[in-house]
Amino acid sequence: MDRTRAREIVDTWMFPTEKKSYMGGLEDRPILASSIGSTVVDTDGKEYLDFQSGQMGAALGHQHPRIVKAITETMKKLLHASNAMLNVPRLKLHERLGKLLPRPLQKSLFLVSGSDAIEAAADLARKATGGLDVIGLHVGLHGSTSYLTRSLSFAWKRSKHSLVAPATSAILAPHCYRCPLGLTYPKCEIQCLKTSLELADANFTSTPAAFIGEPILSAGGVIVPPPSYYRALQAELKRRNMLMIFDESQTGLGKTGKMFGFQHEEGVTPDIITISKHFGGGLPISAVCTTSEIAERAVRNGYFATRSHATDPLLCAAGEESLNIVVEEDMPARAARIEARVRKALAEMAGEFELIGDVRGRGVLLGVEFVTDRQKKTAANAEVQQIATYCLDKGLIFQLRGTQGDLNVVRLVPPMVTTDAEIERAMSILRDAVQIVSRNARGASQAAE
Numbered sequence: 001m002d003r004t005r006a007r008e009i010v011d012t013w014m015f016p017t018e019k020k021s022y023m024g025g026l027e028d029r030p031i032l033a034s035s036i037g038s039t040v041v042d043t044d045g046k047e048y049l050d051f052q053s054g055q056m057g058a059a060l061g062h063q064h065p066r067i068v069k070a071i072t073e074t075m076k077k078l079l080h081a082s083n084a085m086l087n088v089p090r091l092k093l094h095e096r097l098g099k100l101l102p103r104p105l106q107k108s109l110f111l112v113s114g115s116d117a118i119e120a121a122a123d124l125a126r127k128a129t130g131g132l133d134v135i136g137l138h139v140g141l142h143g144s145t146s147y148l149t150r151s152l153s154f155a156w157k158r159s160k161h162s163l164v165a166p167a168t169s170a171i172l173a174p175h176c177y178r179c180p181l182g183l184t185y186p187k188c189e190i191q192c193l194k195t196s197l198e199l200a201d202a203n204f205t206s207t208p209a210a211f212i213g214e215p216i217l218s219a220g221g222v223i224v225p226p227p228s229y230y231r232a233l234q235a236e237l238k239r240r241n242m243l244m245i246f247d248e249s250q251t252g253l254g255k256t257g258k259m260f261g262f263q264h265e266e267g268v269t270p271d272i273i274t275i276s277k278h279f280g281g282g283l284p285i286s287a288v289c290t291t292s293e294i295a296e297r298a299v300r301n302g303y304f305a306t307r308s309h310a311t312d313p314l315l316c317a318a319g320e321e322s323l324n325i326v327v328e329e330d331m332p333a334r335a336a337r338i339e340a341r342v343r344k345a346l347a348e349m350a351g352e353f354e355l356i357g358d359v360r361g362r363g364v365l366l367g368v369e370f371v372t373d374r375q376k377k378t379a380a381n382a383e384v385q386q387i388a389t390y391c392l393d394k395g396l397i398f399q400l401r402g403t404q405g406d407l408n409v410v411r412l413v414p415p416m417v418t419t420d421a422e423i424e425r426a427m428s429i430l431r432d433a434v435q436i437v438s439r440n441a442r443g444a445s446q447a448a449e
């Protein structure tokens, strides 16, 4: 399909199209026609390295042949089935996932999107504890459903929504590069947590139920909490009879170099985790996972969660195969290997270009924060936009993230099957972009002097 025809369809049949709106102006971006591995191809036949793994759903690689085979075989037999009856792929997925989960996590229920799973997780915690208040990190993001998950997505500006869910509030995210208290780790003794909980206690409108957080805050700018943060938080949650929910949408199933993102910190045992994104190998399926004891307690209090398509055999078969792939193709080790290569290239760039202020993340979830001044940490929003435009033109796709309205963090999420040669190519494009933009920025500041 050519661009003129695409534009016609957008103008007549789609919204939002206003360029400055979120998700507006898509007609000016590549229109995707096919994909394979780490590459997506647009309608002009141009190839791009997809260093955002689609919308994170292609972390196993686009069109993974085992996923395509599992889907093809299942759809010939049983595409859709009632969620009020069991079906074989559904049962097999519960068992496969249950065996993979670190104990005491054991039980699961399936939904469709990541947002669904977060809603269900919050409700699960409320039903299990009898409490109501749920707290999240102030630059966290947990979904786009119009009420509860957007209310908990503080990184997305709650003022964008007409109504916010009661009994949801934020605590400070432990963002050490831009400490909200102006302190330095470890001398700070994690003061942000102490201050936050003092405020949270004052703000609770009921008995508190849970904390929800990402092991790495992805959309907020790829923020990795400092060592021992989550352990200290869990101790505080226990004192308040609150449950700990980890949103593993972006960090689960191998992407950080371990099976689950929370496993990077010793001694943290979440009560509930959610998984989505590449769990379906490209199809939409999510899960809420918890312990037998919490599940029983919540169900006794009337808990249930489902969707019409939540247990479709097609989705469950894709889920089971994606877990098999993660284990049998050792995706955590691949992610760790990719991290080492990308970090080496980024460290060399940081040595060369002042624009790079910080490099962070784990596995195939990495962030590069750009600043115009390393001391002041001034966000290099305009420069990063130029870098992204150059890279897209040269065939490298990634997303921009940041905190407090800034978009100065290049988020790199290459699929876990990305080859060494593809990484080298991506890093070379990025390096050229940073070099050109740095040179232009230097030229502009000299001209101004």
Ligand SMILES: Cc1ncc(COP(=O)(O)O)c(C=O)c1O
Pocket (backbone or CB within 6 Å): 113, 114, 115, 116, 118, 141, 142, 143, 144, 214, 218, 219, 247, 249, 250, 276, 277
């Ligand atoms: C950490 C996290 N949680 C939840 C979600 C929501 O997932 P979905 O878009 O599948 O509803 C997202 C989406 O990007 C996410 O990044």
